[in-house]
Amino acid sequence: MDSVRNPYTPNAGATPEIVAGRVEHTRSFEVLLRRLARGRTDQSMIMTGLRGVGKTVLLNAFADLAREARWEVVEFEASKHDDSQFRQTMASLLRSALLQVSPRKRWSDRARRAAEVLTSFSMNMSAEGTWSMTWDVEPAEGLADHGDLTLDLTDVLLALGQAVQEHGRGLAILIDEVQFLRAAQLEALIQALHKTVQRRLPITFVGAGLPQIAELAGDAKSYAERLFRFPEIGSLGPEDAREALIRPAEIEDASFSEDAIQLALEITKGYPYFIQELGYQVWEIAPGPVIDADDVDAAREGYLAKLDQSFFRVRLDRTTTLQTAYLRAMAELGPLPQKAADVARVLHRESTQLGPTRAELIDMGLLYTPEHGYAAFTVPDFDQFMLRAVPKLIVPEVRRRTSKKSS
Template sequence: MESIDNPYTPNAGASPEVLVGRQDQTSAFDTLLRRLSRGRSEQSMIVTGLRGVGKTVLLNEFVDIASRANWEIVEFEANKHDDRHFRQTMFSQLKAALLRLSPRDRWSDRGRRAAEVLSAFAVSVDRQGTWSMSWDIPPAEGYADHGDLGMDLTDVLVAIGEAAREQERGLVLLIDEVQFLRASQLEALIQAIHKTVQRKLPVTFVGAGLPQIAELAGDAKSYAERLFTFPRIDSLDGDEARQALTEPALAEGAVFDDDAVDLAIEITKGYPYFIQELGYQVWTVATAHRIHREDVVSAREAYDVKLDSSFFRVRLDRATPLQTAYMRAMAELGPEAQKASEVARLMGRDSTQIGPTRAELIEMGLLYTPEHGYAAFTVPDFDTFMLRAVPVLDVPPLRPRRLRTTE
């Protein structure tokens, strides 16, 4: 069939033609905005899940919902930058949001005050010698100038929230890859949103991240579990997976045979990204608008190669030899979460020797800890890829310890 008509979108964060299985989350987000607009409180959310289940796609859907509700949107992907860079990012984004909420020549007293508080927030960055602000509004005194990220961000979001409420609008911060925020940054966001909730302001923070983010948020602020819900999204169930595969094709006049759908769902296990990739490859080999089981079989090799060379390989390429060996040992033990002591045993090490490597892989977002003492891959089917990509478990030798000498 024609490539230009291919309805599948196997790209990072690309919205599929049909979004299925996420009605609970989109309804909850819509309810959140509606309640905040009426001055009522509602738990916000941080969506969690493995790679490829559609967290970024869901955030994009939230953008559309917020836009239709006439809310102002700040969206960005978290990274591991220091607090100064995070402060700079927040200033730049919030400055633009404030100007969209109310152009400077139409500022009320609350609008101008929000700008002055934002200027104070920026000045504290400039004093560290890392960034010169380009904002000709004099800074407020006694607001957002404490030198504490949490207190400063709280002042800013409260001030902008008051300006937004005056405009009968709201502000939503949509942040992807939340697990890459530093503890101080996540704590600051939670602290600031807590205060806007207490003030009944139309401001909220909604995030998406890997499964460990619920624990990280709880560690940052004990009241996070009351401020947020942490819905986990996973693979699609049978009917939803079938719908995600067949409806895009149907919109282009193509129909899957039932046994072709059954095989596709068996291969992809219902993971949304995998469905998009397999659907894309099937479309390239099918010759008519009736897609048969044989077409899925023919597309399987290209599907596997594409996943191995992109979705999986880019993650393995970031690993050191010892990190690779750790993941290979996990894969040999099976697809389930693996106990740290068992992985160490298979590698011929003890847990204390291999513990730092495990921690590094968690920090990199390649592993997460579903329960104490265990680790699992953040990428579906990564265990089977590791067995293909690294046929033999090869553990690098221990580096000899340097002996201290005294003179």
């Protein structure tokens, strides 16, 4: 079929033609915005889930809904930045939001006050020196200048919340890959948002991250479970997965036979990214307009090759020899969460020896801990990829420390 008309979008974070099975989440976000706009309070959200389940797509949908409701949107992908870099990112984005809500020539007292607080917030001493925003607004005295990220960010969001509220607007802060925020940064966001809730200000924070983020948020602040909902974004149910597969084809006057649908759902297990990738590969080889099971089966090889080369490989390429061996040992045990002791046994080592390696893989976002003592892959079907990519488990030798003899 015509490649130009291929309706499937296997790209990271790209919104597919049909966003299936997520109506409940978008409706919850719309209710959240409406309640905050009325001066009511409601829980913000931190969405959790494995790679490829559509968390970023949902964040993009939330951004569109917020803009339609005349809310200003601050959105970025978290990375392992120090507090100074995080402060700089937040200051720049929040300044843009303020200027969009209230152009400088029409600043009210509250808007100017928010600008002054932002200036104070931006003035931060780091190893490189002093950084501040490039606008001629004097810093506020006694606000956002404590040198403590939590106190400073709280001052900023309170001042900004009052400014946007005055204009009948709101502010939505949307952050992807939340698990990469440092503990102090996540704590600052949670505590600052808590204060805006107490003041009934129209500000909300929606994050998306790997499954461990719910635990990290709880560790940061004990009241996080009352401040947020933690919806788990997983694979699509049978009907939603079916819709995600066949509806894009129907838009382009093509269709799937029933056998083709069943085989495609069996291969993809309902994971949204996998459906997009398989649909794309099938479209490229099928003569159409009716796609049958033989077309799906013929596309399977190209589908796996594409996943291996991009979706999976990009994560494995960042690992050391020992980290690769650890992942391969987990794959040897199967797709379910594995005990640290069992993985160590496959590698012929003690759990204590491999503790740092396991922690590194969690920090890299390749593993998460669904419960104490267990680890699981953050990517669906990663165990099968490891078996394909590393056919034989090779365990590196233990490096023994050499001590210098005293003279």
